Amino acid sequence: PAMLGILGGGQLGRMFVTAAKRMGYRVTVLDPDANAPAAEFADVHLCAPFDDAAALKTLADSCAAVTTEFENVNADAMRQLAKTTRVSPSGDCVAIAQDRIAEKSWVRKAGLPTAPYLALEQAADLAGDLADYLPGILKTARLGYDGKGQVRVKTADEAREAFASLGGQACVLEKMLDLKLEVSAIVTRVSTAQVAVFPVAENIHKDGILDESIVPARIAPELAARAQQYAMQLAEALDYVGVLAVEFFVLGDDSLVVNEIAPRPHNSGHYTIDACATDQYQQQVRAMCGLLPGKTDLLSPIVMVNLLGDVWGEDGGEPNWSVLMEAPNTQLHLYGKKQARVGRKMGHYCVLAAGVDDALEQARALKDTL
Ligand code: ATP
Ligand code: MG
Ligand code: MG
Numbered sequence: 440p441a442m443l444g445i446l447g448g449g450q451l452g453r454m455f456v457t458a459a460k461r462m463g464y465r466v467t468v469l470d471p472d473a474n475a476p477a478a479e480f481a482d483v484h485l486c487a488p489f490d491d492a493a494a495l496k497t498l499a500d501s502c503a504a505v506t507t508e509f510e511n512v513n514a515d516a517m518r519q520l521a522k523t524t525r526v527s528p529s530g531d532c533v534a535i536a537q538d539r540i541a542e543k544s545w546v547r548k549a550g551l552p553t554a555p556y557l558a559l560e561q562a563a564d565l566a567g568d569l570a571d572y573l574p575g576i577l578k579t580a581r582l583g584y585d586g587k588g589q590v591r592v593k594t595a596d597e598a599r600e601a602f603a604s605l606g607g608q609a610c611v612l613e614k615m616l617d618l619k620l621e622v623s624a625i626v627t628r629v630s631t632a633q634v635a636v637f638p639v640a641e642n643i644h645k646d647g648i649l650d651e652s653i654v655p656a657r658i659a660p661e662l663a664a665r666a667q668q669y670a671m672q673l674a675e676a677l678d679y680v681g682v683l684a685v686e687f688f689v690l691g692d693d694s695l696v697v698n699e700i701a702p703r704p705h706n707s708g709h710y711t712i713d714a715c716a717t718d719q720y721q722q723q724v725r726a727m728c729g730l731l732p733g734k735t736d737l738l739s740p741i742v743m744v745n746l747l748g749d750v751w752g753e754d755g756g757e758p759n760w761s762v763l764m765e766a767p768n769t770q771l772h773l774y775g776k777k778q779a780r781v782g783r784k785m786g787h788y789c790v791l792a793a794g795v796d797d798a799l800e801q802a803r804a805l806k807d808t809l
Pocket of ligand 3 (some may be wrong): 686
């Protein structure tokens with residue numbers, strides 16, 4: 440069987456490995472962490488930095504195709520790999536997704552709306568009139584996730600202080616919008632004619648971290664269709680190959696604003712494993728191999744709940760899963776991480792029910808039992 444390679448061995452990589460192996464592939468994971476969640480399921484674990492020349496050569500020589508589960512890989516390493524093996528998404532697309540300034544300008548170039556924002560390369564860029572962006576959020580252009588690297592600011596002085604507090608690195612100052620809801624759409628694109636989009640998820644965040652995804656999203660079908668359309672439009676504009684996640688804000692007038700993109704499967708798409716004809720990790724395998732995307736039909740309403748280290752004991756002890764495991768319509772997914780920390784994603788569970796309100800009610804009741 441063909442060997443597939445993946446840069447990154449976190450939980451997304453672990454679920455990718457599971458999907459790929461079920462489909463008959465072998466998998467090599469590159470991740471510097473000896474305890475990477477994907478490593479224990481992989482056929483080969485290259486335990487090395489992401490830009491390690493020898494490890495990249497092994498990947499290029501041994502893998503029929505390479506992908507990533509993590510946007511902060513070295514885009515140049517991906518471009519290098521692409522000289523001798525199939526790489527998707529492209530290093531160019533990953534480079535766009537890892538920089539909020541490039542990302543937002545690409546979203547606009549594709550004809551889609553973003554929040555009003557100001558790109559900041561240096562302190563002097565904050566010298567002008569900031570009224571259009573305040574109150575706002577200052578976000579580092581690179582490396583932020585789960586709300587890290589973000590400061591909420593009310594005044595121009597606060598914005599300048601916050602920029603300095605982030606070390607003067609490139610940032611965006613983004614206007615704080617009044618959000619009605621947040622949703623995401625995940626698209627798989629192999630070519631212009633070969634595109635499939637998953638049902639839209641409604642996402643509820645807690646402290647900047649995804650807490651719940653509710654599918655189908657509780658929005659008008661027309662609005663959901665528009666989010667899917669936007670995601671496909673963006674993938675087309677980027678000539679994207681692979682799985683692309685697009686996060687949206689829904690405003691009071693039901694207009695959609697693109698928040699950010701991820702060049703990979705997404706936390707809000709974990710539900711596809713338990714509720715879709717094809718899941719987002721199988722789509723990643725298909726796309727990287729140049730195969731047709733599978734059907735994305737939703738087989739049941741579903742609610743996903745993230746399990747953070749917060750519900751593990753002080754001593755690292757696991758929560759008591761018994762009530763959750765005894766619920767026949769519930770699926771538990773643990774990532775095998777050795778260390779539980781506050782805010783760290785340790786696993787998730789999904790609740791399937793005949794109706795989405797019912798699934799949500801049951802999912803929330805289960806939280807209280809952990
Ligand atoms: P992720 O873990 O999804 O990569 P991140 O750290 O890149 O997150 P964002 O998605 O930019 O962060 O923001 C995190 C959350 O903060 C959003 O999902 C939203 O709830 C809130 N938020 C971000 N930007 C805005 C905005 N302009 N107006 C209102 N709320 C916002
Ligand atoms: Mg992000
Ligand atoms: Mg986000």
